[in-house]
Amino acid sequence: MDWQFVFSQALTQAIGPTMLVYALGAIGLNLQFGYTGLLNFGQAAFAAMGAYGLALSVVAMGLPFWWGIVIGLLAACVMALLLGIPTLRLRADYLAIVTIAAAEIVRRIARATVWSDTTGGSDGMRGFSEPFFEMIPWDRDTTWSFLFVSMDNGRLAVDFGIFELQYSYRDTWVMIVGWTLVAVILVVMAFLIHSPWGRVLKGIREDEEAVRSLGKNVFAYKMQALVLGGIIGAIAGFVFALSRANVQPDAFTTDFTFYFYVVLILGGAARIFGPVLGAALFWFLYNILAQGLIQAISADVIPPSVIDSTQVGPLVFFLLGLGMVLLLIFRPQGLIGNRKELMFDVR
Amino acid sequence: MRRALLLLSAALAGLSLCLGVSSSAAAQDAYGIHGTLDDQQDQPVEGVSITVSDASGAEIATVTTAADGTWAVPLDAEGDYVVTLDESTLPEGLVVRNCKPQLEVNVTGDRTALFPLDTQVDGCTPGESPGGGETPSSSEDESGEPGEESSESEDAAADDAAADEVGEIEGEGGATRAISLLVSGLHFGLMIALAAVGLSMVFGTTGLTNFAHGDLVTFGGVMALLFNVTFGLPVWIAAIAAVVLGAAFGWAQDWGLWSPLRRRGTGLVSMMIISIGVALLIRFATLFFVGGERQRYTEYVGQPPWDFGWLVISPKEVVTGLIALAVCVAVGLALVFTRLGKATRAVADNPSLAASTGIDVNKVVRLVWTIGGALAAMSGVFLSISDGVKFDMGQHLLLLVFAAVVLGGLGTAFGAFVGAMLIGVFVQMSTLVVAPELKYVGALAVLIIIMLTRPQGILGRRERIG
Amino acid sequence: MSDDVKAGVAAAKAALAGVPAEPGAPKQDAILTATGVRRAFGGLVAVDVAHIEVQRGAITALIGPNGAGKTTFFNLLTGFDRPSRGSWEFDGRRADRMRSYQVARSGMVRTFQLTKALSRMTVLENMLIGADRQRGERLWAAPFRWLWLKEEAQNAARALDLLERFKLADKRDHYAGELSGGQRKLLEMARALMLKPKMIMLDEPMAGVNPALKQSLLEHIKDLREEGMTVLFVEHDMDMVHEIADWVAVMAAGQLITEGTPDQISADQRVIDAYLGAHHDAAQH
Known part of the structure; x- marks a missing residue:
């Protein structure tokens, strides 16, 4: 068993492109759920809006890349408005059911064969990411080395001696852009949350009737949180689509949303850094378990009769699901949450 | 009415396409097309001949399905390929349910191509040529995405x-x-x-x-x-x-x-x-x-x-x-x-x-x-x-x-x-x-x-x- | 206490002196006038008030047996529920079409029967959220601290003054969820004052408050009148009504059955019947 490899892989993924998608999606949810108490179970649809907005405008309409980004963001805004205007005045679980249904509608429409000439049906779309990767400021044959960081033919490698992180030419670019986005969004979020505006959001989470009785237009604040969180979800969708250079409808299932929640709860809701920490830990755990099990199976540490390699995925997700349930029961505040703050349950 | 019928038949075809999407989780870097042939009761079908040709129609390989129903054709490069199942080699009574023994596949990695087999066709006429632009039932093998883990197949x-x-x-x-x-x-x-x-x-x-x-x-x-x-x-x-x-x-x-x-x-x-x-x-x-x-x-x-x-x-x-x-x-x-x-x-x-x-x-x-x-x-x-x-x-x-x-x-x-x-x-x-x-x-x-x-x-x- | 106190009481008493003790009696200077307010749930008519006027600067109590529709009427007036029909004016402005937050902004602020302290926020945060029309509460201004820091400091100073007055200053950094029931009532009242209301609507302010705190709560309510605020409150406790109310309105089965000074009301047979009838019903359950 090559533990060094397993560990390196897990660390690589813990800050890699996929983790960034989950971090961004969960940051959006954090604004909606963590701070405002909105139960958006359709974050996958907001990501789909971003991903498909970009793909459709670039591939099907032939628009420039940046137009695709703008259209993706607008699509997320429109969806937030469409879902929010009717439901935000109703009880919290209504938004949950409406968003989960809307997300499923979006996915089924995206995979429908009726429009597969345009959307590619269940196969999805590709061919929209080239302009993004053409922006990479270094060449494919760039080679340099600085301390423990080196670039070899465009690939980034970080060597910590015991373990080594490696990223492909494209992944490196996705990560640079993705982490920049995370940093910018977190800074803006921190300013927003620690302002009177953020205080109103938290008030709404605690008791919206009370906030309403104090002369705040609760509906408008909820809508602002839903739209902003949805836009961040769309950004997650961009990173997701670009990092894989394709969009596929079945990536945007309700499970996608649920894992955003797992990530958020793992890291701690209503904490600025919660989602990032949660996403990193989630992907670290996923990879260390999955890679570890696969290694163990191929090295015959675990006999194939007990578990074969196709069962590793379900098993790991089972364990992560179990982890989430236990976490919610025994440590609902997440990794960096404040226990005291959660002691008074408001609902 | 005509439009509704068209929609319906197109959708039915699409529906049956959804039925056979692979759930294998093994990721492979090489290019290729593979699949498993099962009948309607999920029993593997052996000895069926499958031909892969490139977009211009030139044949690349013809394989027959193994005892466990599997088949695979390795490829050298990305691109569009056509996978054809020879219906005359199917066991007695079995047909391709969606009448599409020919699939167009865009290969960017190792792809699956599946043919739903059944004793009767479903909402289509046998012998119909594959509709232009119709997407084949195929899915790209990926691993490590929770979103996909549970969504390979659809429409319960x-x-x-x-x-x-x-x-x-x-x-x-x-x-x-x-x-x-x-x-x-x-x-x-x-x-x-x-x-x-x-x-x-x-x-x-x-x-x-x-x-x-x-x-x-x-x-x-x-x-x-x-x-x-x-x-x-x-x-x-x-x-x-x-x-x-x-x-x-x-x-x-x-x-x-x-x-x-x-x-x-x-x-x-x-x-x-x-x-x-x-x-x-x-x-x-x-x-x-x-x-x-x-x-x-x-x-x-x-x-x-x-x-x-x-x-x-x-x-x-x-x-x-x-x-x-x-x-x-x-x-x-x-x-x-x-x-x-x-x-x-x-x-x-x-x-x-x-x-x-x-x-x-x-x-x-x-x-x-x-x-x-x-x-x-x-x-x-x-x-x-x-x-x-x-x-x-x-x-x-x-x-x-x-x-x-x-x-x-x-x-x-x-x-x-x-x-x-x-x-x-x-x-x-x-x-x-x-x-x-x-x-x-x-x-x-x-x-x-x-x-x-x-x-x-x-x-x-x-x-x-x- | 001081002469001020007497001034407030005296003014209220004088204003209500000539008002006849009958439902819907016109007042000298009504801050709130409601007509034909009706609210039905399915077939059940919860509120059906033909006319009511509330005297400015006075403490008016709204009493009645359980299920008389007092809280529903409160919810209607403050925009937390929509009437089947009816209209009312607050301080010269039509208020029946307003949403609850607009009602609060126009100067009619309510509290709740079950206190709604924002548990996972500190006492000071609870107070600050009450301040009206803050620039920093606008999304576009929120990230730019220099736009609202000064305003925030002023609000904080005012909040601390109020907390001082309500004896909560030493709890300013505690979570509101840690406070006792009575302290939460005080906090809710103090928070409502952050809006500088013209009229304050208290829904059973004494419910669940221990006797020690009751007296100080009563004093606080009296102080509001001295500051020129109008108070309308729902209460069961007749002793308390006697002690602080200038005027009493009685509801039963959704309707306003009578009005009058506390003394007139205690002598009114209809009120006694309404209460006793309700008690009879309750005893049978």
């Missing part, structure tokens, strides 16, 4: 059933089809109702929106599979065992999880998210033990239907439908006339008031969970008798169950029943005008519209504020 049970039925009566008059769809809608409605009544009662008594309820349905289907296939018992015994285990599972969930959480005063939102975790647990446990393929019971699979001329229906549907109806009526009567039933309604109406009149709220809730678990398991078994067991069958049903519960007014068992029947009929009947693959979309759109216009449901009372 109901689609299958509808496809079968519509296929059978294709070409006959619109009225006959409407009747068949109405009947299958009523059947589907009863299946939804079994799940919806339980969900609704749990919501009514505890306020919990249980996202794991769909997976209780799967649990029933899987337990019957265990008794039927693994232990070799007849389906009817397996069904009873599954319902009993479903009840036990419901009881145990409340005893071990929900009741302690209520005692701790955990908030409803936290409980809702915990229920999502429970749903994932059940789903992935099922995937782990049962695998990602659709599994069928050993009996009633190819049951010959009764043909009344104006209606074609299989006996199993009649039997399961009648049992479901009887059970729903029994639950309804019990709620109205028995002491415990009255207590249940009292708790749903106002828990603290009910408690003050001497009703043991926890006992009532435990009972509701037990009955809910049993009913959901029954729904799962019945759905599986028609369409087989799949790990995500309950997940796909759940949204329709929500729709039913919301439609009828949250928290009332009778409303849930009416809502379920409406949703079931609506889903099936909507295929008269929309593509079957979009029928869930229609149902979910109705759900949203109902929530917006009449949030108390069609039967519920407007909630009093303050």
Whole structure:
């Protein structure tokens, strides 16, 4: 068993492109759920809006890349408005059911064969990411080395001696852009949350009737949180689509949303850094378990009769699901949450 | 009309395409196309010849399927390829169900190409050439994406059933089809109702929106599979065992999880998210033990239907439908006339008031969970008798169950029943005008519209504020 | 206490002196006038008030047996529920079409029967959220601290003054969820004052408050009148009504059955019947 490899892989993924998608999606949810108490179970649809907005405008309409980004963001805004205007005045679980249904509608429409000439049906779309990767400021044959960081033919490698992180030419670019986005969004979020505006959001989470009785237009604040969180979800969708250079409808299932929640709860809701920490830990755990099990199976540490390699995925997700349930029961505040703050349950 | 027919046939073709998407999780870097040939009972088909050619039509390789039904053609480069199955090499009686023995595949890695085989074609004419631009049933192998792990295949049970039925009566008059769809809608409605009544009662008594309820349905289907296939018992015994285990599972969930959480005063939102975790647990446990393929019971699979001329229906549907109806009526009567039933309604109406009149709220809730678990398991078994067991069958049903519960007014068992029947009929009947693959979309759109216009449901009372 | 106190009471008494003790009696200077307010739930008519006027600067109590529709009427007036029909004016402006937050902004601020302290926020945060029309509560201004820091400091100073007055200053950094029931009532009242209301609507301010705190709560309510605020409150406790109310309106079965000074009301047979009738019903359950 090559533990060094397993560990390196897990660390690589813990800050890699996929983790960034989950971090961004969960940051959006954090604004909606963590701070405002909105139960958006359709974050996958907001990501789909971003991903498909970009793909459709670039591939099907032939628009420039940046137009695709703008259209993706607008699509997320429109969806937030469409879902929010009717439901935000109703009880919290209504938004949950409406968003989960809307997300499923979006996915089924995206995979429908009726429009597969345009959307590619269940196969999805590709061919929209080239302009993004053409922006990479270094060449494919760039080679340099600085301390423990080196670039070899465009690939980034970080060597910590015991373990080594490696990223492909494209992944490196996705990560640079993705982490920049995370940093910018977190800074803006921190300013927003620690302002009177953020205080109103938290008030709404605690008791919206009370906030309403104090002369705040609760509906408008909820809508602002839903739209902003949805836009961040769309950004997650961009990173997701670009990092894989394709969009596929079945990536945007309700499970996608649920894992955003797992990530958020793992890291701690209503904490600025919660989602990032949660996403990193989630992907670290996923990879260390999955890679570890696969290694163990191929090295015959675990006999194939007990578990074969196709069962590793379900098993790991089972364990992560179990982890989430236990976490919610025994440590609902997440990794960096404040226990005291959660002691008074408001609902 | 012409357009509707076109849409319908296109959608039917697409629907059957959805059926065979691989669930292999092994990632490969090399280029290639591979697949596994199974018949309608998931038995591998050997010795079928498959040819892969490039976009210009030049043949690259011809292979025959192995004893386990697998075949693979390695390729040198990305690009568009054409995969052709030689129908003359198929075993006697088998045809490609969607009449598309030729698939166009865009290869960017190792891709799967699947041909759904069956004893009859489904909504298409044999010998038809593959429609231009139609996407083949293929999926890219990926690993490590939770989003995909559970979504390889689509459109659970109901689609299958509808496809079968519509296929059978294709070409006959619109009225006959409407009747068949109405009947299958009523059947589907009863299946939804079994799940919806339980969900609704749990919501009514505890306020919990249980996202794991769909997976209780799967649990029933899987337990019957265990008794039927693994232990070799007849389906009817397996069904009873599954319902009993479903009840036990419901009881145990409340005893071990929900009741302690209520005692701790955990908030409803936290409980809702915990229920999502429970749903994932059940789903992935099922995937782990049962695998990602659709599994069928050993009996009633190819049951010959009764043909009344104006209606074609299989006996199993009649039997399961009648049992479901009887059970729903029994639950309804019990709620109205028995002491415990009255207590249940009292708790749903106002828990603290009910408690003050001497009703043991926890006992009532435990009972509701037990009955809910049993009913959901029954729904799962019945759905599986028609369409087989799949790990995500309950997940796909759940949204329709929500729709039913919301439609009828949250928290009332009778409303849930009416809502379920409406949703079931609506889903099936909507295929008269929309593509079957979009029928869930229609149902979910109705759900949203109902929530917006009449949030108390069609039967519920407007909630009093303050 | 001081002469001020007497001034407030005296003014209220004088204003209500000539008002006849009958339902819907016109007042000298009504801050709130409601006509034909009706709210039905299904077939059940919860509120059906033909006419009511509330005197500015006075403390008016709204009493009645359980289920008389007092809280529903409160919810209607403050925009937390929509009437089946009816209209009312607050301080010269039509208020029946306003949403609840607009009602609060126009100067009619309410509290709740079950206190709604924002549990996972500190006492000071609870107070600051009450301040009206803050620039920093606008999304566009929120990230730019310099735009609202000064305003925030002023609000904080005012909040601390109020907390001082309500004896909560030493709890300023505690979570509101840690406070006792009575302290939460005080916090809710203090928070409502952050809006500088013209009229304050208290829904059962004494419910769940221990006797020690009751007296100080009463004093606080009296102080509000001295500051020129109008108070309308729902209460069961007749002793308390006697002690602080200038005027009493009685509801039963959704209707306003009578009005008058506390002394007139205690002598009114209809009120006694309404209460006794309700008690008889309750005893049979």
